[in-house]
Amino acid sequence: MSAEPMEIDDTPEGSSGVFLPPVNELPWVEKYRPKSLEDLVAHEEIIETIKRFVGMNALPHLLLHGPPGTGKTSTILACAKQMYPEGQVRQYVLELNASDARGIDVVRECIKQFVSSRSMFSGSLGSKMPKLVILDEADNMTSVSQFALRRVIEQYSSNARFCLICNYSSKIIPALQSRCTKFRFAPLKDSEAKTRVEYVARCEGVRISEDGMSALLKTGEGDMRKVLNTLQSCAMSYPGQTVDARVIHKVAGLPQQASIDRLETALCNLPVKECIEAVEDLRVKQGYSVTDLLHEIHDRMVKVNMPPRARNLLFRDLAEIEYRLASGCSEKTQGAALVGSFHEVREMMTTGK
16 A cells, blocks of 8 residues: 555545445445544544544544554544535545555655645634544554654644554554543444444345344454444345344354354263364364354353352363464364363362362
């Protein structure tokens, strides 16, 4: 991706050569991206604070951080559309993805050139509105680039405001953090995500069952982008069908609940050999990763009533297995370790030792 400003207006001016697909062909994440601050479904306190900043023409430098799909980029883009005249947003806003264009040259040339001139647009209180620079995925910028950006922010604060967006604020140097007002965007609550899913499903004519909604929200884990992408994939893969939990799990590549039921029964009751065969059947024949099986089994075991010592032992073992899988260890070996951890717990509960 080049360091050219990204166009965030609905329609480009003139023949810019940028191809914009018809609205019906857009990903639902973009098609239903909030157009104004009022359209955002979560983080009411943050939104109200930003509204007051905009209303007073007193927007500070911002640092928006939190997990993916929680509305950070949507919030600042909606804010930009509220701050500047309709159809002229791209003249006042520079949007860069810092993970692609993260070198010091981008700061020295592209950003500095953009902020060196003043905005000619006056806000509602008569004062000149500053330009806006949006740096998405700023935690991927090099330290040298961040220090260069700090100097640009100091030099051109009268002309522009900077909004840094990242997943991990700890990767932003303290000198930049201290110059920004920080807002943390937490994962969306199920009730908040459900409201938006119901709206999108109604607009697209998609039927979704109660168990499908629960499975979709669980799969999304508070990531609205992931939720909408999964819903669109389900609607396109099974047109005209009701989206239920089976469809969600199939499209997302997650184990079906019936398969997890059989695995849970095996792990809790059957001999070691048959348990290993059950894990291998899901891993090899059905193509599920041991990590996915581990997460599903963990969610089941949280709800099972067992002695505290047995629970502590099981969850410690599951955590060790997850760590080894993340480190690149053999899935076959860790599948056997999963079986071993359950048999260790079963022996503890049987003997009381």
